[in-house]
Structures are given as structure tokens and as C-alpha cells.
Amino acid sequence: MDDTERILLDHQTRYPAMTIADYVKLLHQNTFGPKHFGADPAIADVREFLAAELAKTPDDPARAFAEDIGGGYLRIPLAAVRAGRIFADLLAEAFHRSMRESPEPDDALQRAFRDKLDVLLGLIDSGIIALDPVASRDYVERFVSAGVRPVHHSPDFNRLYQPHYRVVKAESIPREVPSMNQNVYVKPTRFRGIDRNPSLLGFGCMRLPTLVEGKPDIDEAKAQAMIDYAYAHGVTYYDTAYPYHHGMSETFVGKALKKYPRESFFLASKMPGWLVHSREDAERLFREQLGKCQVEYFDYYLCHALGEENFKAYLLPGVMDFLREMKAAGRIRHLGFSFHDSPDVLEKIIHTFDWDFVQIQLNYLDWTAQDAKRQYETVVAYGVPCIVMEPVRGGLLATLSDEAVAIFKAADPQASVASWAIRYAASKENVMVVLSGMSNAEQTADNIRTMTGFKPLDAGEKGVIAKALDAFLKNRTIPCTSCRYCMPCPHGVDIPWMFRVHNDYALSKRKRDFVWDYEETAAEKRADRCVACGECLPKCPQRIAIPERMKDVKALYEGIKSEGGMGMKIVDCHRETMPATRFIGRRYGDADRNESGGFGAKWGEAFATGLFAPLENLCLDTPEGKAYVGLMRCTPAFQYWIGVFCPAGTAVPEGYGSVDLPAMALSVTWVKGKEETGDLYGQKTHDASIDAARAKGFVPVEAPWYFERYCEERFLRKDAAGDVILDYCIEIRPEPARPTTDVQ
Ligand code: SF4
């Protein structure tokens, strides 16, 4: 791509409402510089004009950056002066000097200018710049035949972008003026059904900075600054969804983008299908989302998190009809879905309706491990562009292992480890946008650096990733492919299953899950039954030293068990009391447990569906009331509630259930460990807490209630070792009344 093409495409991204006159003005400026100002005005006049214009210029921090316009010239918005990024005098001098030093419009320069106009018309003819080819050619021919003369911005450009700037030679201003000259890349690929490509980097708004760690409330000042920075660097795709930040993401994104011309960015949001039971639900939610985002239309609208289960909502009468009607009415510009299920389910969903794009999880670890390759190929075969989520696999690919990091750093000391993962996803030909859920300014800047002047990975770089991935997996996982050639083991060991259990732990570090899986495996199939007979060895095409690795799996299990077993320990146990309450929320039973026996999916659903929002103002004003609670009772029938404690007698909102609880004595155990590993939760915590209570002489009542509290500082703030403390509460018998002493 030559310099002219690059500048034109950069400007198309940054100023999508540019007309042919604006493009011609841009090329005029990058050929002749600021020559058109007039005949050699004095520096005093230049200063005076500048001061007068500055007085009329609004503050606009998002635009206060130097912009490369090609040909060695920069456009310096007067907003940069107002933001203190350059002194007015300095800009006046740079402009004065640039004007005087700009070349005369001789024949050679005129020819160069016409060549650039040809590049422009070529991009228009090929549809890359979306302007009318006939009208554009007509304009250019008339302009050229009238001779070289100053060009004005179009009225639309003036109205939308309020241009106040000076064009100067790049070398005439200090380097410290921050530059917009490297904009985030936009793929030139023509994707089916997409008239204007968004930036290759998309801003995911699901993990925005928050006011308190672990809480959903967005730190709006920080998040706004990140969005402004991204916008100023050419990020045009912003992705939110109904449940992000407990419903607050859409509202914030609407506010944050409000200051920018609507046509200058692409907004994506998603239908929460799990709340849709009828067409009316879909209509209501869609209207609500438009309102929260303060827009008339979504550029990209997705059916959220489709899989076998979530897809059912779209098969209900009228639901897809409604979305199609919204598309016909221009309220949805492109309709697609995000996907979380197997490739077979993707095949089914993609061929059930007409889609404009599909969003999948794609990264270099999941390419084979999670069948991302098959999913990507399914989307390619269907012929629509891919939007990628989780390119860094929830942060895992930003850290990897020391050995893998060393491989990346040796290949490119400047590039962050995460940047390799972002580039991997972006390099796939059919990928139009790579989303990154940005949580802080550093990540935002790093992503923008990565996607600026983006180049797809070359063969050598792909080799670096493969090598680093090998190093990462080698130290952590056993390269078993589950081919089962080694089976049966004459001593009963389920070899591939044991390796699978080990590998899941190696990647997730979830000790609880590892121990659970190991202990759920029939005793005769476990690693400890291996007698190292070696019969399996010659059968393994991966040449895995199976007996040795079986010893590793056994040692891992024994090691985790011996260190307290589950990556958690009880650090305190004491008595508390709680007044009579009404617990309001949703009730679940054994049938609602997920594969590992827990209710994690129901919690995810609770947050995704905004279950807590109507309850926030009803809660008890005690530590219990400040927490979202998982409340459980095992007898007479098992019941598990997700909700909040409210004062006794609180009216129950429609659609919720409740249970009235008497005043209680509680045994509260403090369970210490790493929250992110999941080790704090589950049966072992329960058993250990019961043991701790009994050791203190506390006696659980018959059919006690149990619950976990997540509201205390000790849970919300990690200590230096990264541990937090969970409160696990068990209903116990009241303290026996003290015997009174009769006084005669
Ligand atoms: S070495 Fe171990 S796993 Fe392999 S066949 Fe013998 S007992 Fe089974």
C-alpha cells in the first residue's frame, strides 16, 4: 500500500463522512502544504489569526493529537493548543515557516498531485472508499481543469467534525506533540454484506475499570478516558451487551460515545435470549437497549451467547421476524450472533437463519484445543466475516510460562506477550474485528500499538508462536491426543482420562476440580493403579512415557491433598447472630446443578439476567444484606437459593420467590485461598467448615441453613499472596442459656 492510499484509508476511518471535496482537500494539503494561505503574511498576522480562531475553538481532548496527512505534513488541531499539548506561539511559528517553505506548484508537483487524485479515484471505483464513482470523477475533472486552487471542506465535514487546525511540516514542531498518525488498522478486505469495515481492533466493554474491585460499578472517568483515547486512535468498533457490568455497560457506552458523530463509530450490542420468552420480550428488550445506548440503531446486533440452549429463544414464534423487521427498518445494520458451543451446534445454527457475521472465540491455544479451527472454517464456508472474542483467552495468553515468554521476548523485545495473541487472531483472513475487553489505560495503549500499522504474522512469527505454545504446553500438559491406542491397560488404568484430568488442571490450576475429577474416577481406573508394567509404552504414537507421567498425576493428587487438599484453609471460626429475615431470590434444586455438581452456571445466569437489580434497595442493613448470597439447605429436600437477605416481611417483587428465616445463631468460618481458582467453594469447604464449627463446640441445628458471604473487605481485597477470605456461615443452635444462681 503506498503512502497516498494509506492516508486516504486512514482518513476514511477517522472521518467517515468525508466527501470528494474533503478528499481532494486532503491530497491538496499533502502535496502543496499550507501554501494556499496567501502571499507571505507576517508572523504577527499569523499569530493574530490563530488567536482569533483559538477563541472560537471548543475543547475536544479526543482530537488534540497531531495527525499525519502524508507528504511530510501534519495537521495540528487547535484543540491540541487548548489541551496544552503545544504552545500557540510555537504553532504559529511552525505554520509560518511551513507556509514559506512549501514548494512552488511547478509542473512536477502538479503531476504528483494528479497521480494522487488517480489513486483516490481508483479506491472509489473499486468500492473501497464508498463514494459515487461517476460524481467523484466529474468533481475531480472539473477541479483539475480549473487549475490548482485552495479547496474548502464540505459543509458536512464542517458540521460533523468542526475542523480548526493548521497544516505544518512535520519537522517544524516538537516531537512531543502526541501523534494520531498511526491509526488502528482497518482491513481493506471486502466482506460480504459489509459496506464499510470497522477498525480491526474492537473495544470490548465487558471488563471496564470499576470503582471497587469485584463490583460492577464502572469508574466512568477512567473508562471515558480509555474510550476517548481509543477513538482518537481510530478504534471505531465498540462492543457492549445487556448483561455487561450488571446492565450498566450499555448505559455507560451510550454516554461515552454520545459526544462523537453517530456515523463515526460502529456500536454493537446483544439480545439476551435467555430473557426472551416471546416476541414481546424481544421488542421490549431491544427498545430498552436502544434507549440505554442513546442511539437510533445498532451497527452490529448479536443474538448473545448462542448454543444449543440459548438458541431456543430465537425459534419462538415472531422473535426472529422481529429482528429481521428491525433490520429492514434500519434499526439493526448487521445481524449476527456470538457463539459458545460445539462446532456441530454452530453448523446447525448458522444454516437456520441468514446472518451477516458471526462472533467466535479464537486464539492460538483454542485453535486446536477447543476446535476454534473448525468453527472458523464453518464461518468461512458460510461466507460471512468473523468477529473474534477472547483472543488472549481471558488473559492466559498474556502471561503463559517463563519459558514461553522468553521465546516471545527473544523474537521481539518490544512486543508485549498479549500482542502476539491479538495479532494471531487478527491475521486470519476472514477476521474483520478482534475484540479486546480493555480494563485499563495500559492495555488500551498496548492494543492500539499492536493494531497500528498492523501487519499479519509472517511464517517466521507463526513459528515463534508455535514454539512458545509448545514450551507452554510441554511444561504443563501431557501431549495425549486421546487416541486410545494404549488401551486397555491390563491393570485397569484409564490412561487418556487420567491425562485429561491432569491437563485440565495444568491449564486452569483449579485444584478443587482436579481433586473432584480424580476422586470421581472409579478407584481401579486411577493413576495410582499403574504398576509401570510398560505394556502401553510401544502403543503410544506420541511416545509419551506413560508410567512416568502416571506417577506425576498420582504425585500431583497426593501433593494437593497433603497441602490441605483443596487450595484453601480455615483460618477462623466464630459465632455470630442474625435477626429474623426474609430471603428473596430464585430457588434451585439438584436438577439445576452443572456438570461439576455446583451452581456456577446459575450464578452466571443471575448476573447476566440482572436478577439482583430489583433487589438492591430491599436488602437488610447488615453484612448479610450487603452480599449476594447462595443459600442452601440439604434437608428435608435439597434447595439452593440465589438472592439477598431482606428485613422480615419485605414485599416480594413479581417473579421472585422467598423464604422466611427465624433469628439465627451462626458459625462463621473464614476460608482462605485464591478466589479465581474456585478452591474456596464446594463440598470440601462445607465439610471443613462443619469440622471447624464442631471443634469450637458449635452444634448445627437439625436441617441447618448454610450460606457464603462475599461482602467483606477480606473477600474483596486480595492480600499480598493473592488470597482472599470467604465467610462460610452455618446455622447452629443458640448458645445455651447460662444457668442462673438462685439467691435465697
Ligand atoms: S504402565 Fe501403567 S498404565 Fe501402562 S499398561 Fe502398565 S499399568 Fe497400565
Ligand code: SF4
Ligand atoms: S496412546 Fe498415547 S496419545 Fe493415545 S491415548 Fe494413549 S497415552 Fe494418549
